[in-house]
Each structure stands twice: as C-alpha cells, then as structure tokens.
Amino acid sequence: MSYKALAAVLVVLLLLTVVTVAVSYVNLGFFNVPVALGVACLKVTLVLLFFMHLKYEGPIIVFSFIGTVTFLIIMIGFTFWDVAFR
Amino acid sequence: MHRESDQVGIKIGMWLFLYSEIILFGGLFVLYAAYFFEHPQSFVAGGKELNRIIGALNTIVLLVSSFTVAASITAIRQDNGKRAQQLLLFSLLCGVVFLVNKYFEWGTKIGHGIYPNSETLVNGEPGLNIFFGLYYVITGLHGLHVIIGMILLTVSLFFIRSGRVSTSRYAMLDNAGLYWHLVDLIWIFVFPLFYLVL
Known part of the structure; x- marks a missing residue:
C-alpha cells in the first residue's frame, strides 16, 4: 500500500475517534453503547483491512x-x- | 518458489497466534459485558472516574503508531531501509508516550486509593470493585502487550540495520507489525468500554 492510502486510512480513523468521543458527551440513552461499539467495529475493520493487509x-x-x-x-x-x- | 510458500506459512502461523490473542481478550470482554449487565450504575460511575481526554490521547497515539508501522512495511518493500528505521523509531516513541500516560493514569488512581484490594474498593460498592478490577486486569494485560510489541519492533529495527530484514525478506517486520496492530485493535475496544460508558 502507498503512503498516501495509509495516511487516508489514518485520517478516517482519527475522525472516527473524534466522533466517538464527541458522541459520548451527548446522552442518547440506550443508543450510547451501540453507537460507541459500532464506531469501534468500523475502526477495527479499517485497521484489519488496510494496516494488517487482510484485504490482500x-x-x-x-x-x-x-x-x-x-x-x-x-x-x-x-x-x-x-x-x-x- | 520455496521461499514464496515459506513466507505465506510464516504469516499463517502469526495469524493463528493472533486468533488466540483475540479469544483471550474476547473472554475478558465477555466478563465485562456480563458484569456490566449486573451493575450498570456502578460501571457508569466508574467510567466517569476515568479521564476521557487521556484515553482519547492514548487512542490517537496508538493509531498514529499503527500507521507508521504500516508505512515502515511500505518503505521496506520499496527498499528504503533508512525510512523504515525512522518510522519504526517513531512508533517506538509512540509506545513510550502511551506507557507514560498509562503510568500517570494508574498513579493517580492508586493515589486516590483505587487499586485492587484497596480499602475504598473492598468496603465500597461491589460493582465499582468489579469495574476497577476489570480495568486493572485488562489495561494491565494490554500494557504488557504494548511492551512485548515494542520489543518486537526494536528487534525488527536492529534486523533492518544489520540487513537481516530487507526488501526480499521482511517476514519478521511483517509479523511484528501484525502484533502491533493487534495491540491497537484491542485498545480500540478497551477505550469505549472503560472510558466512554455513559
């Protein structure tokens, strides 16, 4: 993978981190846990596919x-x- | 031809080991989920005790270090050993920053009398005791993985320097990288479970 593609993945991962921290300050009642875990699953998928080369x-x-x-x-x-x- | 199939075998072996690690931490997460169901209020109260900003900072540090490790593999593929070494060195620095953060975090908690078998926890709410018990076990085990990952990255760094890891033969760096990414994966779940419970 090129540096550029890896950097793009990193940017998305950092954005998702910001999103999950921001959402944690808002009380969504029942939905807080599913949202936090959903974002975590999305981040893990990105790391697995691109950083760990599972896609290839x-x-x-x-x-x-x-x-x-x-x-x-x-x-x-x-x-x-x-x-x-x- | 032979070397080609050998490289794949090395990688499959590493992945098999990673599966056992995934199940190990998976088991601990099941434990967390079951106790969370039993003591939701205490877990929320415990989560509020942890510093969300330090947690987020550590997440960013690990994500960036994961990126630099992945980039160092790209560098070695392009036969740029020097850049690969620089990227690994930076990743190691990130590992140190992570551990220093963890040290201060644990230190503050212990200073407030929150540590396994402490008076505050033993005589306090049982749910809180379980929450911080799990916190110390899981983050402690994860911290151990960070240290092991740093050792593997250091070995890879010296192997690049000595020429044992090169553009035609970089399975060691590949597998050390996989291990480091696993450490990152686990933290991605640890962070919302402990720091972001509402």
Missing part, C-alpha cells in the same frame, strides 16, 4: 479469520443470552 491476503487467512470472529460472536452472544434471560 489469500483465502486461508481470510477464512480462518472469519472463523475466529464467528467463534467470538457465538461466545459473546450465547454468554450474554444466558446472562440476560436468567
């Missing part, structure tokens, strides 16, 4: 990564399911 990797790394994330979602989802409806 072969199928083995891409699919094993998706597998890991799926496992993480099952772990978080099912645990929270149990806690919330106990």
Whole structure:
C-alpha cells in the first residue's frame, strides 16, 4: 500500500475517534453503547483491512479469520443470552 | 518458489497466534459485558472516574503508531531501509508516550486509593470493585502487550540495520507489525468500554 492510502486510512480513523468521543458527551440513552461499539467495529475493520493487509491476503487467512470472529460472536452472544434471560 | 510458500506459512502461523490473542481478550470482554449487565450504575460511575481526554490521547497515539508501522512495511518493500528505521523509531516513541500516560493514569488512581484490594474498593460498592478490577486486569494485560510489541519492533529495527530484514525478506517486520496492530485493535475496544460508558 502507498503512503498516501495509509495516511487516508489514518485520517478516517482519527475522525472516527473524534466522533466517538464527541458522541459520548451527548446522552442518547440506550443508543450510547451501540453507537460507541459500532464506531469501534468500523475502526477495527479499517485497521484489519488496510494496516494488517487482510484485504490482500489469500483465502486461508481470510477464512480462518472469519472463523475466529464467528467463534467470538457465538461466545459473546450465547454468554450474554444466558446472562440476560436468567 | 520455496521461499514464496515459506513466507505465506510464516504469516499463517502469526495469524493463528493472533486468533488466540483475540479469544483471550474476547473472554475478558465477555466478563465485562456480563458484569456490566449486573451493575450498570456502578460501571457508569466508574467510567466517569476515568479521564476521557487521556484515553482519547492514548487512542490517537496508538493509531498514529499503527500507521507508521504500516508505512515502515511500505518503505521496506520499496527498499528504503533508512525510512523504515525512522518510522519504526517513531512508533517506538509512540509506545513510550502511551506507557507514560498509562503510568500517570494508574498513579493517580492508586493515589486516590483505587487499586485492587484497596480499602475504598473492598468496603465500597461491589460493582465499582468489579469495574476497577476489570480495568486493572485488562489495561494491565494490554500494557504488557504494548511492551512485548515494542520489543518486537526494536528487534525488527536492529534486523533492518544489520540487513537481516530487507526488501526480499521482511517476514519478521511483517509479523511484528501484525502484533502491533493487534495491540491497537484491542485498545480500540478497551477505550469505549472503560472510558466512554455513559
């Protein structure tokens, strides 16, 4: 990746950081947590795709990564399911 | 031909290790989520105790350092070892700034009597005790990762200097970079979870 493309990703990441801090000062009630985590997911996706070159990797790394994330979602989802409806 | 497949293997090995790291921190985040559900008020109160500005500053420092590490890989690909070294040096500086910030942050908290097994926490609200327990475990483990990442970047820096990492063979730098980005990834989630709870 060129320096310019990397710098563009950095600028977007910094802007998202500013957005998430600014939003945290506004009380959105229930929506504060989803917004904060949504922005975090967006930032993580950018870092993975461009800084970690996941966009340019072969199928083995891409699919094993998706597998890991799926496992993480099952772990978080099912645990929270149990806690919330106990 | 052989070297080509070897490079891919090295990278897959690194990613497998990163998956185990993701699950490790994922487990701690599940713990956070479950306790947040049980003590939402205490977690909000605890989050207000933490300095949002220092947290945001550390986020920016790590993001910038992630960028310079990614740029150093671009530099080594373009056979510009000197620039790669400068970029790595700057990344290391960012790591030091991050740790110094963390030191002052922890220092202030400990000065206010907020540390694991302190009188204030043990005799206070149980939710707050859990919040700061998780805060020290997760940020402490993350800080350890920052230190390990800095060691890996330093080794890469010396390998570039000695010529062991070069434009035709830079798997070490690539993997050290991946580790550093992972440290950044984890912080991206730690920051809203601890500093931005409302």
